Amino acid sequence: MDDLYREVIIEHYKNPSYRGHLDPHDIQFADNNPLCGDHIEITLQTAADGTVKDARFDGHGCAISQASADLLVESIIGKPLDEVKQLNKEHILDMLGIELGPVRLKCALLSLKVLKAGVYGLGEASDSLVE
Amino acid sequence: MDDLYREVIIEHYKNPSYRGHLDPHDIQFADNNPLCGDHIEITLQTAADGTVKDARFDGHGCAISQASADLLVESIIGKPLDEVKQLNKEHILDMLGIELGPVRLKCALLSLKVLKAGVYGLGEASDSLVE
Amino acid sequence: MLNVNEIRKDFPILQRKTHDSVPLVYLDSTATSQKPTPVIEAMDAYYRRSNANIHRGVHTLAEEATAMYEAAREKIAKFINSPSARQIVYTRNTTESINLVAYTWARANLKAGDLVVLTEMEHHSNLVPWLMLQSERGVELEFIPVTEDGLLDLEAYKTLLARTPKLVAFTHMSNVLGTINPAADIIRMAHEAGAVTLVDGAQSVPHLKVDMQTLDADFYAFSAHKMCGPTGIGALYGKAELLEAMPPFLGGGDMIKEVKLRSFKPNTLPHKFEAGTPAIAEAVGFGAAVDYLTKVGMENIAAHEHAITEYALERLEEIPGVKLFGPSADKKGGVAAFTFDGVHPHDVAQILDRDGIAVRAGHHCAQPLHEKFGIPATSRASFYLYNTKEEVDLLVNGIYKVKEMFG
């Protein structure tokens, strides 16, 4: 487990491939986890065929929240938005490859919550999006 | 213990020697135990030498409260009021000869509380009189 | 039917002797129930293995403790068929559950002149909070009368409903009369009149199968200690939309989402109502109690209690001078409150105690009900899953002994 923590998470935390902000963008959403101050913004460009053309995340926080965001963005580029809407917490946990207690789960799922709130065009992000 | 309960308490409960109300009286006081509805009134005549000339109790309630009152009144006739003022809970418990939990103790001490409040000429009876 | 001899082995205290050598005959479960080994051991194990403060903890113990605390909530929700666990708020006891509603929902929604309907058979817990609100806010209180045979007068209730009360708060089962009130009907009628309902379930949840979705109660309060669980914890069930709209109760850690020096945002349900470090070990014990009751089966428990109660009422009725309160066995739970001619209930209880028989004597926190019947106190024997007909016989023999003593 330590190895997984180190390899996947630390790598994506220290050297994210998708950190940034797209301008122009079709979808933008941001939220934070008030408990630990993690903050994530996601910007996204869509293609004419309803797929994700490009995406970026920005923000700050713990390794889990930032690495999850990087992994998530990587995983959705090229995917149909309809498929993105269906993503759930297993998608994130599979990519991280570690078990997480309830507190760290919130960190891990922040980016997915932000992404889904953006894609669904919601005013507010809710925990029920990622259950 | 059952025997003591029966002999002393039941006897004084069923056949009290000092149940009644003195008129005229020099001292009168009454109070009740709101938890179980026990009620005791004591009336008392004093002699010129500061002793208790005569006394009676009236009221209703459990055997312990009524028997204690009868025993108490019996024990103070002829005693100096100054001595009556010093009576404490051991006096009652010695006469009853049984151990009592905190709830029944209140029943047992009601008459002493009433007596002392009367002899001290207090407006209200307080638990601290019998501690 | 349950196997009471097997059940009794689960309750270590039933091996207890009092007065040196007299076996305990515990007939006071309405005051508090005894605890089976699995409940005692669950809390013991929690302290020996997993104890930590919950929520926000990242370390293993904190995660374990949090998971155990929340798993118990899920069990309790399922036990009363709550639509979700977030509608279960942990409190200290039934009393705090009711006060929570009085301090939050009621103070946010009731104003001077608004009518609150209670009943004459309420426990002080479902009376004093409303008396306090009456003096503070000027709400009006009215009471559904209790009939001579210990039932609620539902005709009088209808008349009260015509005055459009804002709240109807009543006990599902009386702790003195044993009466099981027709809660679903009372709630339906209240709703038709536009009132919110609060049910004091302190005596029903331990003894009957209760179902929040069938009953349709808006608030439902109960205590763990009366249902084989530990002291120090209870629960309030509430409808989600009511709980969500209510202001918070106690302020502090965990009940907040965000705190600044000048403002705060309350947390989501149920945490909004759970301020500070909660009764964690007790929640674990509460969950174990619910598991235990579920395993035995609430239907079995109710049937067993019914059989004992029927027998007890029959036997007690035979004793000259005994007067029983409350309805007949088919309309009540396992409670037999009585007076005994010429002997004060305290004396009855104390003399029975010499034979190891634990009954309660007093007004049982229902002083107005006793006043209504013109008596200051009753003796009360009450029954639970671990009681036997032999114990009823011992009680009856004990009362004959009292009779002889005072004869």
Place this chain on the structure above:
Amino acid sequence: MLNVNEIRKDFPILQRKTHDSVPLVYLDSTATSQKPTPVIEAMDAYYRRSNANIHRGVHTLAEEATAMYEAAREKIAKFINSPSARQIVYTRNTTESINLVAYTWARANLKAGDLVVLTEMEHHSNLVPWLMLQSERGVELEFIPVTEDGLLDLEAYKTLLARTPKLVAFTHMSNVLGTINPAADIIRMAHEAGAVTLVDGAQSVPHLKVDMQTLDADFYAFSAHKMCGPTGIGALYGKAELLEAMPPFLGGGDMIKEVKLRSFKPNTLPHKFEAGTPAIAEAVGFGAAVDYLTKVGMENIAAHEHAITEYALERLEEIPGVKLFGPSADKKGGVAAFTFDGVHPHDVAQILDRDGIAVRAGHHCAQPLHEKFGIPATSRASFYLYNTKEEVDLLVNGIYKVKEMFG
């Protein structure tokens, strides 16, 4: 000095392994302490032998339970040198103790515009209740500032006192900075300015010898679970004349002297504030915890913690990238909160947990204090009587490991 190896044997959880085989290094006692065997066994024995509802019960178990419940109160009173046991009100925790004062004394005595002085280092428990009062009543809140080195700015306090606050409410010891505030001075100055004082003793009572008669606090709040006792119980100490004059808090059984359908009379102290069936087993455990701490000796505990803390601060300071918060060891209790360059506290805590080391990460229910220092969270290691210097070494090694990982 205490014998820490002997002490550790009293705490069964310290034998615990996490992640299959890693021994537990519990450095989170500020969140909640672990429980020694005598405390766990006292509650166990209560449930197995003496469990009954208290007060008014005539039978043997009820008398035993009542005596145990009240004996624990006597012990707690003596432990903090309260003039009498009736000045000790059982609550669920520190949070409820403070809310009790906010709902009763404060709502009876404070009106719009009245000033309440708090500090910038308060736990949410001693902040949110006053924020709620601010929105409800329009009282004004002001805060004694915290200096860079984590002390209260007493000059600023004097300026605030000139505005004649009605209440000064502050923590005796910060759960983040570890700062031990000069409580006696703060109270004396408040009294000179005519203010009532409330002290949050959640962190002081477990770790220091506190004396109500020397401190002269008007209200003092603490929790059993942080001082080797069970969850689900805490206490509020109050001056008798204040407690007597206060309106009751929760309404229900036991807190009343008499109830009628239209009115009630509250009970005497301390019962007036204890509505419904209380946390009886927990009171018994609380009493056992106080016995345990007394046996070890509060002076010994404080000295042991001081030695560990001094060592921990020294060792942590050596680590490049570690920034410690709070004053130097001579002015603080056993708490070391820190940040570590480039690594979020949650990651620090989780990586330490892999080595069995339990520290807490977050804002520790002191969000405004963290905001003041411009950080969202810290990692916090905290020490109690059972911690060792070897455990500090393991912590330090763990942090070096984190450094390496994130390097």
